[in-house]
Every structure is written in structure tokens, then in C-alpha cells.
Amino acid sequence: MNDSVGVSTNTWQWYEEVIKSWLEDPGVLDHEGLNITALNRDQAYMVGIADLNVGVYSVSDDCFRCPFEWQKTLLAHEEGTWKVQTARRSTWRVYADLTEQYVSAGNTSGLLCQLRPQMGEFGVYKLNVTLDGCDVRTTKEPVDIYMRKFILYSLDTPTNETWVCCQHLRLLAYGYK
Numbered sequence: 334m335n336d337s338v339g340v341s342t343n344t345w346q347w348y349e350e351v352i353k354s355w356l357e358d359p360g361v362l363d364h365e366g367l368n369i370t371a372l373n374r375d376q377a378y379m380v381g382i383a384d385l386n387v388g389v390y391s392v393s394d395d396c397f398r399c400p401f402e403w404q405k406t407l408l409a410h411e412e413g414t415w416k417v418q419t420a421r422r423s424t425w426r427v428y429a430d431l432t433e434q435y436v437s438a439g440n441t442s443g444l445l446c447q448l449r450p451q452m453g454e455f456g457v458y459k460l461n462v463t464l465d466g467c468d469v470r471t472t473k474e475p476v477d478i479y480m481r482k483f484i485l486y487s488l489d490t491p492t493n494e495t496w497v498c499c500q501h502l503r504l505l506a507y508g509y510k
């Protein structure tokens with residue numbers, strides 16, 4: 334590389350992160366003690382904590398009249414971790430002291446909350462359950478699964494915008510802003 338061209342480390346880190354995102358690479362091996370490389374495509378980690386013993390259940394939006402299926406039992410004040418599918422949206426329910434494999438949609442006995450978390454591939458999320466309700470927060474952002482498709486489509490159907498985008502990336506690679 335030409336020594337007269339100054340390339341900041343931040344520019345290269347940004348460029349590397351963008352390329353990894355395009356390739357659906359999570360960018361890290363580990364996040365808060367979780368092995369991100371153990372996740373398969375369309376999976377994410379859910380970390381849950383509850384004030385009382387609860388059962389976490391979910392049902393896919395694609396399933397008509399299906400029961401909620403058990404995902405994880407969280408013991409009071411103990412953190413639990415499990416893998417979740419992200420390919421399709423689902424509805425979650427959290428029940429107090431319930432450990433059945435399946436729960437009908439009409440069963441609201443002991444229901445603490447119902448939510449529809451929006452999760453993405455290789456993300457890490459935290460479910461917090463209290464007597465007042467539940468919330469899901471993102472602790473590691475997911476990858477952008479559509480960017481690779483956009484790039485491939487753009488290269489397949491070249492336009493002036495595609496050429497400008499590629500030229501901009503080339504300039505970034507050589508350290509120009």
C-alpha cells in the first residue's frame with residue numbers, strides 16, 4: 334500500500350464491519366459470554382430473567398390455531414439462555430409457574446404477558462419478566478440479512494447508482510473520504 338495515503342484504523346474497521354454484515358457474519362465470536370458462532374442461520378440468543386418461576390411459550394405467525402409451545406422455564410432470579418428462531422415472527426406468552434409442553438391460545442390462567450418480539454439473525458436479546466409485565470431489549474444488534482441480496486441484485490442489474498456505490502467503496506478502501 335502507498336505510504337502517502339493515510340488510512341485511519343476506524344475507516345478500515347468500518348469497512349470490515351460493512352463487508353461482514355453483507356456476508357451475514359455476526360462480526361464477533363463472543364458476546365457477554367455467549368458463543369455467537371454456535372448459532373445457525375436464522376437463530377438468535379434470548380437471555381431471560383424473572384422475578385418468579387415462569388414458563389415462556391411461543392407460536393409462529395404461520396401456524397393457524399396452533400397451541401403455544403414451551404420454550405424455556407425461568408427460575409426466579411436466575412438467568413436462563415436459549416436459542417430462538419428468527420426466520421418468522423411469533424407471539425410469545427409468559428405464564429407464572431407453568432411447565433406444560435403445549436398451552437392453548439384460550440388459556441389465560443396465570444398469563445403474565447403476551448408480546449411479539451422483533452428479532453433478527455445472530456442478535457442477542459434480553460427478556461425481563463416482572464409481576465408488572467415483560468419487555469424484550471436488544472443487547473447485540475442482528476446482521477442485515479437483506480444487504481447481501483441487495484448487493485447481488487445491484488450487481489446483476491447495473492445502474493448509475495450501483496457504479497457510484499462501488500466507486501465510493503473503492504475510494505473508502507484506499508482511504509479517501
